[in-house]
Amino acid sequence: MKGFICLMMLLLSGMGEAFSQKPPMKLDDCKMWRSVDQIQLSADGKWIVYNFRALYRQDLDTTYIYNVQSGEIILKTGLSNFSFMGNGKLLKYEKKKEGNDSGSGRPLVYTLNLATQVEKQWPENIFLVPIAGTDMAYYVQYKAAGKIDFTFVNLLTEEEDHITGINTFGQVEANRLIYSVSDSLKSTLYLWNRGKQVRIGEVPYYITGISVPEANGCGTLTCASDYDTRFDVASIYTFDLNKRLCTKLLSYGDITGLPDGTKISSSSRLINNNTQLLIELEPTVYPQMRREADQVNLELWVWDENISPRRSFKRSGFDVSSYDKYIYDIVAGKCFSLPTKGLSSLAFPQGQEVKGCIAFDATPWYKESDWTMSPNNDVYYIGMNGSKKKLASHGKYDLSWAPDGSQALLYDPAPKAWRLINMATGDIRDLTTGKLPYPIYEEDHDYAFDASSYGVADWNMDNQSVIVYDRYDLWSIDLKNRKTPVCLTQGIGRKELITFRKAEKPVSISGGKLYLEGFDEKSKTKGLYVLEGKRLRKMAVDPHYNLVVKASTANHKVVLWTKENYGERDFWVSDLTLRNPKRVTDTNPQVKYINWGSTQLYTWTNLEGKKNEGILFLPEDYQKGKSYPVIVLFYEKMTQGLNSYRIPEYSSATIDIPWFVSNGYVVFCPDISYRIGAPYESCYNAVISGVEQLIRDGIADKERIGINGHSWGGSQTAWLVTRTNLFKCASPCSAVTDQVADYLMLRGTGQPNMYFEEDAQGRLGKTLWEDRQLYLDNSPVMHADKIHTPLLIFHGEKDTSVRVYQGMALYFAMRRLGRPAWLLNYRDVGHQMGGDAECRDFMQRLIGFFDYYLKAAPMPEWMKAESN
Template structure:
């Protein structure tokens, strides 16, 4: 009996151990390093829709490529691809092959890094679909198939040696025969769309054989199109692939830049080469300019004109030649000096003679110093500068390489400069009949000061180069107002004074498209200090007869003809609070919206957070009113794509606790089946069991929502420690999967819910002159509403936000003591001093951000002092009782490091509990992996102590002396 009981006890213990081993566990930060998932862009369909491939990669894990038939999950095969931050794989256009790169393994990279070895080589694998055939190429850098023909695999080999030559070997692999062909010293190459021809340039040592070449793929014949001691670059095929343009750049010691020429090649069967050399066109081309290498040349649609960039020539700095010593002139100078001394009657003694000689030597030394004087390194900041000097420094290289559009009429053999410094921007419109020019130089100073954007617009006739004013001081409250061309290039859609207009370029007429609509196109939810911003339009129809615009809910079809009536295509959006957000483009070659085909739309429920797809059906003219819902679920559904040559569709679906997966379906989107196994280790870990959508009303009466993510292992009736996270409006992320990772801010909501935290993400809307108080008015009522669910432990709540969210955090703790801990990343803390600081990443000033963008203030502090002070954390610092962990880096180019220092020192002076962590050399968010790891762990340790009662690590309770910091960091590294 005792033996049986022992056996039963051992069996029960074994079961318990096995169950414990199999039970999902909370994910640790160390687990994140080897977590594998499908990256963005990591899934592809073959053009015929019969095959699919996707990759799984990890930070410190070796990845794999999954390949299978779409109709046969059992055909799935896995291939190792090493440790890849970006995986490279492609199907051939005929759907017969797939090629992918294999990178060195993570362990190999680590060992090589420690040994400081040479760069490790990468492999390329080529697989024939449906077979076991696989060919491997060693030591490659890049690859591509020759587009539609899919007859060759083109492989870039790494450049090794070869001096100053810019070319490297290019391997052409013939797929039908398995033979390889090596082209040496190839600098650039590009196949046309049909894949029948490969244009390439050669750049060899000492420029021997440099030229532009054309390889005919079928016959394997090579033609030399141009050859010279020059650099050939910027090969650019037309969209159809019947012609291409390129640049030819030659060195000229007189100038800092190379002198350029443009090449145009057409009639590929018997190539016709046009070479325009500005240096030989002394009458038509301003010789103070040359063709620029910084803009790709292009043919016009009708192949009659070449377009290219030009920029001013800059003389090379002359080196002062070393003058040969002239002994005769030295003897003459010495005799002249001797004569001066002898003629000086004031010299009465040896002492007088020494002084005279010393005076002559001093004069010589002064002359030499004047010639050798070093110029100072300095900057002059002038109040009339259109752009801050800091902005000019950031833009310096771009300004140096800026080029103006120009045109060469091939038949007339004439060059036209299409723009100059009085019109800085130019866009060639479709079919190159006209161009849209613009310039904001007259308003740039004010734009940089108050953020209100104005611009002058011009129409340029591309037949003559003539420029005609279109708008003067055109106001652009948002991107939606910018003029955008019709598909035929003859009209412009633009926004003005809360309406959409169309300008007919040939008729020179303006028509208000929306004035008679029963709805407004103004984005009334935009709470920035701009006037009547519009919702972004969907665009032009492919026949240029209609434009599709949005009122924030529904989509409207507006005809160009006065005989037709505008039509509400979707009809139920505003009524049912469904946002028809955007149209899905399923054809990469499309021009405009083809209204003769079914139009797919992405839909989103503003109040329900549901999402999905709907369609609009074509009619005899335009589209039929009434959208048909195809998918509508409590999930985040998006990413609809179509196989290039088949009616095979895919989309992605995810929930907060379910990783993103790809689903395969047909045009109806019905009966979709999951075809990926993203995040294959997800079952090993505990995740949030679900979400709740919290409705709440702000202190100012605005109806908002908040997303509440339940902790793993949630038990109803039990309360949980909670981190409140925010950044303006984020409740739309209710169904978004958060892939575990080391973010640049330390925040990973899935890690927190996995480790027993609830996460609350409330919406914030803003009132002008009160960005800080707006957070108080929105966040606290949202927290109150969430507490009523019974999920949140109101005595164990923490706050976290980064950047603007960091500002909200640093401000909220001055207004309430309800939170037991707060972590603020890169926070703005003094709105008055921050206003006059510089956004170093762009070099611009903060004032425009404060007045017309995120700051949401009327005017500057000197005219609105009370509002700036009222919303600055630093002026309420004495109220803080919440322990604060602050991240601020010394090279923060968005929120100046002094903002963190100012707040830290104020809190420290008042002996408030504050810790500031600073990662040397890091910007607004953490970039280095070791730093992202470190801060992610520290922030969770901070919340674990204050919200869960775990012991505080020593760095938190006592700090770390400078002399012990190295040892401390080494102990924690993983």
């Protein structure tokens, strides 16, 4: 905290006369900026606790405790791992022991009574666990031979209730606990209820796990032979708290017919009202990978092998997909298998009722994943009776389970439709084709691979419907196909260009209100809406800020939320309408005293005659009609971040927007929509048309325009300067410059870059041999003779995504042609910067480069040949 105050004092001391002209940021001013690190709202809504994090210093160890009613703040230092307890009445935290500056050793645990401000230090090696909705907590103390002493504690009265010598315990409730005590012959199950011990029953095994009892008081116990074999389940028992009875359900020793070398894993689970065991296999002994002393370190590559040798998803060791799935029928006492052998992954519903599974099999398509973004799959239904049906083939599918597991939705990219699977029969039918007036897949998808779905919002099993998204709205679809789909948001999203999605917070009320987050494409802001039946209404919307709920009390009467745009991002508290809020945090007050900036949505007509959008980042002292030095920075689409707050920091990949804007630059970030086979031409159409419009509008000085991009943006930057001399200077960073070489290079994941050029961002859509001219035309180094723009090329020598050869190739091309170019090859850096020192150095050189060409500043010494 002291460091922050000192920095603020230094900043304020240089403000000039009565702050008449705000100074621009200096290189190291980013050290003043911070963000909220942790923030929590108490369950009763009376308190908020938070602290800050700074990027480049560790002196912010202050914890802020905010009183929601009064607005007062209590400051505490040296706290860590804080959390509310006692339904919000207490704050628990940890502190280092006095004199222990090394950080080693377990810290001490404290609680602070927020009403009385009385702090209590708990004994060493105590880890307090709150019991939800109560003033209670518990802690355990481990003894020899697996014994545990368990203690209930009332956090307000400090009354304690001890249970000693237990072995295993289950779910903890207020003064209520199910636990077991074991000896060498048996385990006895007990219920502890408000200080009274009730014996439930015993089993002739060591109890290793106790399930949460159902409403009828019944649950299950997993058991091992003894303490030493506690990680190997031997049997499962049931218990009944009302009848005070433990009954054997099954013994793993009775299960036969499993493959040799395998055993039942402890992750196996009971299904279908505890009548079946869904078995997970593991090896009896895990294989040891050992290289013999005289073994040759050879990696054999075979031209037609299914998986190329370096692929990260190649299986090694124990491969469960090489076995069928096994089910043990407890009533019949028989084990049966499902035909799943060879299928790469299985998806079972998580609930008790399991009628079958959905299997995804990528193995037939592994080979082509060298040149596709990700492996395609075949999809199968596997019934519990052993039936097997292929549902779809060769695609990238989305799956959504009904809460009860009786049905599932499969998004099939071939018909671009949601298909409903009956999990009892495997029957599948199209649920959306011809039923909805708008696509349920990404409308503006511009990749070579198939478009993904917009997703599923919710299932309503009461009225047998599911809610799916289109681009803007929510649609309720009758699962029995009796009713026409209903647009729950009444088409308002598409009409007003607002994308509605289910909000993460506040939690929607089942059968009642559905809270939605709405992103307005016009203002690029997020707001909160509520859907009640067929009525959609605004809760909180501001055309200048993103408003996002982060936490809420259960009754939604107290809500913690963020208000964000380019100028600020802070937390506020109010009721759910977000009206009459109280400001909780003031994270970066220094921004008021620095020439900061603002954002503006910029619109123009591109070279294809279409509307194009971009972001203009303008200095705070921007004057309309005055031309400015401009840096163009882009990466596909960026306008959705128009109102995102940006913390200034040393450059890790591109220019730091806040710093350059503060120092008098306009930064222009145009959106790009791509055509398959012409990605760079698409970039040219959007970027150049936008820059030319900036010149016509008098915003950009045509003699002072630079360009900068990283990775895919860097590749486009390098290509654009082969097509135009509009830019005074350019800095392509971590850029592919030779598409032919890149196509045949290996990434760190073991995947050839074929996928990138054909299927992913490269968007060429063809192989090198189908259209080699296409690859040559889109390779900047092949057209380096057309570059007359000075280049600052950045690359990391340890980059495994874009190999350093790519940066060197462009540098050597420029060098051979006698054109000005500098290569910053950071030897210990990957695809983007890592350490603070490297980032600061890179930023300093970016500043020097752009200031020299766009502001007529002196040439930095490092740019002069004789200085190297």
